[in-house]
Amino acid sequence: MITNFKNCKNVPYYMFGEGSIAGLGKILSSKRQEGSPVVFLVDDFFTDKNIQNTLSLEPTDILIFVSTEHEPKAEYIDEITDEIKSKIKNGLPSAIVGMGGGTVMDITKCVSILLTNPGKAEEYQGWDLVKNPGIYKIGIPTISGTGAEASRTGVFTSKKVKLGMNSEYSLFDQIILDPQFLKTVPKEKFIYTVMDCYAHDVELMKGKDSEVTKALSSSSLNLLREAIRDPEQINYEKLMMASYLGGSAMATASGGHICHPVSYGLGFILGLRHGLSVCLAFNALEEYYGDYIAEFREIFSRFGVELPKGITKDVTEEQLDKMAEATLKNEKPLGSAFGENWREVFTKEKVKEILKRI
Ligand code: ZN
Numbered sequence: 001m002i003t004n005f006k007n008c009k010n011v012p013y014y015m016f017g018e019g020s021i022a023g024l025g026k027i028l029s030s031k032r033q034e035g036s037p038v039v040f041l042v043d044d045f046f047t048d049k050n051i052q053n054t055l056s057l058e059p060t061d062i063l064i065f066v067s068t069e070h071e072p073k074a075e076y077i078d079e080i081t082d083e084i085k086s087k088i089k090n091g092l093p094s095a096i097v098g099m100g101g102g103t104v105m106d107i108t109k110c111v112s113i114l115l116t117n118p119g120k121a122e123e124y125q126g127w128d129l130v131k132n133p134g135i136y137k138i139g140i141p142t143i144s145g146t147g148a149e150a151s152r153t154g155v156f157t158s159k160k161v162k163l164g165m166n167s168e169y170s171l172f173d174q175i176i177l178d179p180q181f182l183k184t185v186p187k188e189k190f191i192y193t194v195m196d197c198y199a200h201d202v203e204l205m206k207g208k209d210s211e212v213t214k215a216l217s218s219s220s221l222n223l224l225r226e227a228i229r230d231p232e233q234i235n236y237e238k239l240m241m242a243s244y245l246g247g248s249a250m251a252t253a254s255g256g257h258i259c260h261p262v263s264y265g266l267g268f269i270l271g272l273r274h275g276l277s278v279c280l281a282f283n284a285l286e287e288y289y290g291d292y293i294a295e296f297r298e299i300f301s302r303f304g305v306e307l308p309k310g311i312t313k314d315v316t317e318e319q320l321d322k323m324a325e326a327t328l329k330n331e332k333p334l335g336s337a338f339g340e341n342w343r344e345v346f347t348k349e350k351v352k353e354i355l356k357r358i
Contacts, residue, residue, distance in 0.1 A: 071267065154170050263282075320356070
């Protein structure tokens, strides 16, 4: 029931500022247990970048470079979980550290949970299905925008659906927000990820969640605007804080509201990256987001990036049906957007009409 009061939780500890990654070793030393290593899941972007020293790795720790070529998949999450279990003969890791973009953040959250909960990743797609707390987990985002560092969702695609593990156990226990890592992100990836933040801020500000959600998302949007005013002089600290506040807003709500469900349908069938599918969906939702669409498009032209067009022009009727069905599985966010009778307003035909415009 959407009228129930939500008992909200945000990430309990964060360390913020340029160079704050240096604090990781100290945080980990208080978590290390005899004979139980720390597991590091690191974006494969860092493969040749001598990351071991930066991350205060000890000789017995386990370092796994995570492929970020595709959006997270259920089988890949299960595979990493099994790899960790097979490497630690006498139990579980002391902690798990995820460093990278939204993909690595989401995978880290899910693996942390699967190490202490039976079964496979796809069994936990949905809301509040996780029974046991996960392994103590630290998130170090290196791209800002998805808010995955602060949200309670670990999104991935299974054979059935693209949907998150939404649980308070999927929140990180600690995050380290060090803006130095944002400076190396390529322009297109950068802007799609930044605008993912723009989209979920607008979604949450216009939804039916609490004033807390609205306060966090509107602060995030204002910081974001300030951070990217001049493409030649990005304010990375503000951008990182915008992403964190946007993710915190999501942690107090049920996830992004109309645009995100549509983007999940789109991404599920076409295998698009999250940031791109969110931007494509947002651009087609003028009837819901009115004035924001003009600003959204202006930001793209400011950065000289053009959104691809005609994405769904060749999809079959059957694929459109599947996309719409995947969108409509996001019951909670759609309830928060349209109210209890959302199915009457946001019908399958309506979703298909939106998808055809993309
Ligand atoms: Zn998003």
